[in-house]
Amino acid sequence: MPAVPSAPRRTTVEALLTDLNSSPIEIDTWERLEPWAVARATLRGAIAPRTVIVKWVRTHPVETRTEPWRLRTELAALRFLSDDLNLALTPRVIAADLSAGLVVMEDLALRTALDHLLRRDGAAAHADRLAVFARAHGELSAATAGHVDAYYARRTALGPIDPAAGLVGRFARLRDEACGHAAALGAPFTGQAETELGAALAELSDPGPFLALSNGDAETNNLLLNESGLPDARLIDFEFAGYTHALTDAVCLHVPGPAWMSVGDPISTGLADHYRRALACGVPEAEDDRRYGFGLAAACVSWAIVRLQRFALLDTRSPGDDSRPQLVETLEAAARTAETHRALPHLTNWARRTAVLLRRRWPDADLDFTGQAASPPYTARG
The missing domain is CATH 3.30.200.20 (Phosphorylase Kinase; domain 1)
Structure with a gap:
């Protein structure tokens, strides 16, 4: 009943x-x-x-x-x-x-969460819906850029809120915590890598024209769309909504989130371009390769550092736990993104060195993520 x-x-x-x-x-x-x-x-x-x-x-x-x-x-x-x-x-x-x-x-009935479709059928069967996912987040940022005061006027009318907390979000305590975790692993931030970390966090804290509204969880489980016919997509779950750097919502296209082992190459699949073109409709600065590339690299590498905080927990898990190779791929995918955009070279080297340390520490995590033996993109973490 x-x-x-x-x-x-x-x-x-x-x-x-x-x-x-x-x-x-x-x-x-x-x-x-x-x-x-x-x-x-x-x-x-x-x-x-x-x-x-x-x-x-x-x-x-x-x-x-x-x-x-x-x-x-x-x-x-x-x-x-x-x-x-x-x-x-x-x-x-x-x-x-x-x-x-x-x-x-x-009621958004008849629509299905994109992550359910990806788990059931694989990414290849839903390339068009992944493109809708990428465009939806670009469109959200494009439409909301420049309207921060209007949003917070609505939000503060319903109760007190700290806009700065929403802006920095999960990166608020990143610098101090990240240094401790990295040092414990044997990969401390030093010299130019530490300087670049500061520059990356400064970019995320002061987005300039890239300041836009995010639902705070830009992952495929929060997009509902039709299984057949026109996708007619809707973004859901805005409990953590707030204005932040728009390119934090693009991280999920380049670096695996908690659900996936990898997300593949968004440039070759066109997902990166779908997102960027949609964003540029409201944020023209997204067409500037240097500015866009630096912001995206900062967001991706910072996310990888956030995920590195799980190192101590994962180190206690049994060999074969999918979370271990997922963390390796998170670091390496962030490094690949930064290299593609020629940004943050010293942080990129740090991420690659750290991934090598994890592969050595966890032989079960020494897997191929980009070669012929790699699992398909959007293979679910066990």
Whole structure:
């Protein structure tokens, strides 16, 4: 049987939609979409559409992601994109009650998460949808560049927020922590590599024209699209939305995220060009090879350093754990990207040396990622 919503949640949703439509609306069925705090509600009454998505703040003390700011951030971002910018890249908010901790959104049923398709069929079967994924993130940055004040006006109206935290995000403590992890591995940052690390972090902290809105998790699980016909893609999950360097959203095209062993060569597949052309429509500076290349290299190498923080954990795992070769490929893919754009040569050398150290330390991670024996791009991490 369909899950039954809590009485207060059901009453709140019905009251919101009844008030919105000026006629009685009742919830007929409630389908919990595990493991998220999300449900699909089927409605009864004079309303279109007949189904909606309800997302709420978790409240149970043993649950994670219970912070109320998450829902406020998502609500502000979705309304900013649809109402202020008229951008049809995200679900539309139908109603919200932040005091009750819930938002009602349009149902994106019939669309499927891109990562599900890639896991099921492989990347070769969905090259066109990967291109849509690349363009969608470029379009998001292009459309939102130059509108930072409008977004934060919406966001601060819903509660306090620190824009600087959103800008720097996961790189905030990177320099000090990265130096410690690298030294522990036997690959300390010294001399010009350390100088270039500072320059990379300065680029990410002061993006200039590349300052744009990100959902904070630019990965394939957060793009929903049709399996057949026109993709009609939508980006989801804006709980961590904020303005940051646009090219941090391009990292996933060049360097594997947590889900994948590798992402292949985005230049030969055209994904890099799809993203860059879309971004340049709103950020003309993306056409400057030097400026674009430096920003992309800074974002990719910094992401690899963030992932290196997992070294101590992975070192305790049994041989054959996919996380070990994935970390090797993360460092090497970031180095390849920087080399392609002729940026950060000393940091690039550091990344390659560190990958060699990991291959020696973990013989099970000494795998081929680019040759004929390599696994296909977007092979899932075990």
